[in-house]
Amino acid sequence: MEKIPNQKAWFLVLPVFAIVAFSAVIPLMTVVNYSVQDTFGNNKFFWNGVGWYQELLDPGTELGGRFFASLWRNLAFSGIVLAIEIPLGIVIALAMPREGWGVAFSLVVLALPLLIPWNVVGTIWQIFGRSDIGLMGWAVNRLGFDYNYVANPIDAWLTIIVMDVWHWSSLVALLCYAGLKSIPDAYYQAASIDGASRWAVFKAIQLPKMRHVLVIAALLRFMDSFMIYTEPFVVTGGGPGNSTTFISIELVKLALGQFDLGKAAAMSLVYMLIIIIVCWVFFTVMTNAGQERRGAGGEP
Amino acid sequence: MxxxxxxxxxxxxxxxxxxxxxxxxxxxxxxxxxxQPERVGILGIATTRGDRLFLSLVLAAVIHLAWIGLIGTAPIAALPIGEGIEISSLWLATAISLVAAVVVFRVV
Missing domain, CATH: 1.20.5 (Single alpha-helices involved in coiled-coils or other helix-helix interfaces)
Incomplete structure (x- = not known):
C-alpha cells in the first residue's frame, strides 16, 4: 500500500504553540526590548542601545562587577558541587545492593531527598545549621568549631554545598545505578576468569559502561546548580555580604529589588545565552548517546 | 498600542x-x-539546516557580546548625512557573524 504523505497532524501542535507564544515568546521579546532601553516607570522608555551590555561586560563598572562576581561564584559553586556529587554518586551506586529487598529499600531512601520541595530543603538546612536550635549547628559548635553560617562566608558556602550534596547526590547515584544495572553478567564473569581486581573491573568495565549516564548526570547537575536560586535564597539570602549571591539571586535583586529593568534584562539575556549553549551541548550529547546505543544494539 | x-x-x-x-x-x-537529509560535519554530529541556523544565531550572539566586552563600540566612520551618522564598530561584529554563519552552514 502506498503511503500518502499527510502532515496535517502538525496543526494539532497549534494550541501548544499559542500557549508557548503567550508564556515564553512574548515575555522573552519584552526582555529583549527592555535590554536596550532605560525606564523610570510609567511605561516611559528611553533608547540606550547596547549601553547596558557594555556596562554588563565591563568588570570595572558596578553592574559588570556584580555580574562577573556572581558568575564566577556560580561557576565555582557548580564546579565544587560536581566534583563532590559525581564521585560520591558513583561510590553510592557501586555500594547499592543488586538484588533482594535492599534494592527497593535503597531506591526509596535515595529518592527521598529528590521528592522534597526546594523551598523545604532550604528551610530544613536553615534550621539544621542554626547554632541555637539547629541540631547540626549546635553539635558542630559544641565540638569546638566556631560555626556560624549567618556571619562567616566560608561556613555559609560549606552549608550550601553540603545541602546541595545532600539534595542531589541521589540523582547521580540513581543514574549511575541504572548504568550499572545495564551491564550484562557475562562481563563480570569474563573479568573473574581473567582474575581482574576490583579496581580493574571498575576501570575497564563499569566506568566505560557508565560513561553516557555520567555525562548526562554531570550536565544535568551543572545546569541545575548554575540556575540555583531557592535553596541559597532561603538559607543565606545571598549573604553574608554577597558571598553566596549566585547569578539568579543577583538577577532578582536587580530586577525586583532595584527595578533596574534594563540592566536586569541585559543580564538575563547573557545568562540565558550561557544556559542555551549548555542545553544545546546537553541535548546533542543525549541524542547522540541514544543513536550510538541503537547502533550498538543493531550489531550482531 | x-x-x-x-x-x-x-x-x-x-x-x-x-x-x-x-x-x-x-x-x-x-x-x-x-x-535535505541530516549530514555529519566537522563537529561529528548529525545536523539539519535548522540546527545550523540555530548554531549561527547563537554564534552571532556570542560574537556580538564578545565584541562589546573585548573591543567596544567606538565609532569607526561617519556617514555624511545631516550632522553625520556615526557607524559603530559593532557592525564589524555583525559582518564577522555573517561570515561565521556561512561557514557554519557549509562545514558543520
Missing amino acids: EGIAWMAWTPVTAALFVAVALALGAMSWFALARP
Missing part, C-alpha cells in the same frame, strides 16, 4: 524579531520545498 505599551517595542528590536520570524518561515518553507 496602549495595551502593549509595557512591551516597550523599539523599531530595532521589532526588526530583529521580524528578521528571526522571516528566517524561521523561510527555513520551514525551504525544508518542505527542498528537503
